[in-house]
Amino acid sequence: MRIATAAYPLDPLPNWEAYEAKLTRWVADAVRQEADLLVFPEYGAMELAYLAGAEVAGDLEASLSAVSDRMEAAWDLHEALAARHRVHILAASAPVFDQGARPVNRAVLICPGGRVGVQDKQVMTRFEGETWDIVPGGPLRVFDTTLGRIGVLICYDAEFPLLGRASAEAGAKILLVPSCTDALSGYSRVRVGAMARALENQCVVVQSPTVGPAAWCPAVDENVGTAAIYGPSDLGFPPTGVIAEGALNAPGWVTAEVDLAAVSRVRREGAVFNHAHWPESAARATVAPETDPDTDLP
Numbered sequence: 001m002r003i004a005t006a007a008y009p010l011d012p013l014p015n016w017e018a019y020e021a022k023l024t025r026w027v028a029d030a031v032r033q034e035a036d037l038l039v040f041p042e043y044g045a046m047e048l049a050y051l052a053g054a055e056v057a058g059d060l061e062a063s064l065s066a067v068s069d070r071m072e073a074a075w076d077l078h079e080a081l082a083a084r085h086r087v088h089i090l091a092a093s094a095p096v097f098d099q100g101a102r103p104v105n106r107a108v109l110i111c112p113g114g115r116v117g118v119q120d121k122q123v124m125t126r127f128e129g130e131t132w133d134i135v136p137g138g139p140l141r142v143f144d145t146t147l148g149r150i151g152v153l154i155c156y157d158a159e160f161p162l163l164g165r166a167s168a169e170a171g172a173k174i175l176l177v178p179s180c181t182d183a184l185s186g187y188s189r190v191r192v193g194a195m196a197r198a199l200e201n202q203c204v205v206v207q208s209p210t211v212g213p214a215a216w217c218p219a220v221d222e223n224v225g226t227a228a229i230y231g232p233s234d235l236g237f238p239p240t241g242v243i244a245e246g247a248l249n250a251p252g253w254v255t256a257e258v259d260l261a262a263v264s265r266v267r268r269e270g271a272v273f274n275h276a277h278w279p280e281s282a283a284r285a286t287v288a289p290e291t292d293p294d295t296d297l298p
Contacts (some may be wrong), residue, residue: 001147004035004253005206007227007246008092010214012050012057016035017114019048020077026080026253027089033255037088037147039208042121042155042180044092045074046220056175057217060132064095064103069196071096071106078110087111088147090208093121093154095134104137107152107178109145119152122163132219140171148260153197155179158190158205162192164197165278173263177207182222191228195241198230202267202275204243204258205230211249227254234270236262 006026012020030038049056049069051110056062071094078244095103105121105128120137121128126290128134140163142151151167151174158164158177167175177194181187187209198205209225228245231237244256267275 001036002034002255002257003037003039003204003206003229004030004033004255005039005208005227005229006030006041006044006253007209007211007225007249008041008044008049009251010044010210010217010220010223012054012216013047014050014213016073019051021057023074023077024081027087029083030253031087032084032187032251035075035087035253035255037090037150037206038176039176039206039211040178041088041208041225042093042107042178043095043176043220043277044180044210045071045094046217047214048074048094049217054216058176060219063098063217063219064132066184067094068103069099075108075110075115078108079114080223082110082112083114088112088145090178092176092191095132097255098137098181100135102135105134105154106153107176109150109152109176110142111145116145116283117141119143121154122157125156127192130170140166142167142172148173150174150176152176152178152199155181155190157191158197158207161196161200164201168201168203168275173203173260175201175203178209179207179225179276180210180220181224182220184224188224191226194228195230198241199232200274202232202264202270204260211251216246222250226250227252227258229254229258231258231272232266232270234272235266237266245296258259 151172
């Protein structure tokens, strides 16, 4: 399959028609590059807040409801584009009020036949939890698609090995990591986490960031990142683990051909067996008690 991952700039869109035109253009551009799976970033849907006006977009609390109220229509648009072009799309995540007092951070995976399912962020960053009051949502999931089993780790979630491991043990050979980070340090943390998940699970990990300034929306006013596709540094994959990578903060698609048979092969024949040896490492992950140097040293 060919994967396209977006380095996506947020725009102050004046109306729904402008959003529809932008998304249609982005999807068509990826399709021209023969993509089968399109990945959009975390909080890429925040540009929908501007449709309610500059004052709403500039208010942290008001922007939450403004975006959440638009998401059913946005997902319908993604469904129509996925069906038209016969592609799979991970829609940009958004704050969504889902029968709770506070919103969750939700991404939706859509196939040519419609929505496959939703993945909510599991672990909140300090800004999300302490300032914006976004809350953890539904459980971690893995999605069956005609492209293979796909897991989604939203941004900060990719920094936690157990979430990636649970997805791999549920059969995921591709992990999608939509991200939104406001500094090089934050982007680097997610990048390192994504590469580590590819290494330890011997799988493909796809990172899609928001990029560029969006001063009109304080929730996502600065965005730093690089779109990239990672794999294990082993048999059948680049020695650096970087399958494809764009330039820092450069908007556009980064694409690469990925063969999931290579994931199976590296797990079976690689120079190392990170995926298979996880249970062994977990079983040995107990720190021995302190010893008495007067009695225990040889």
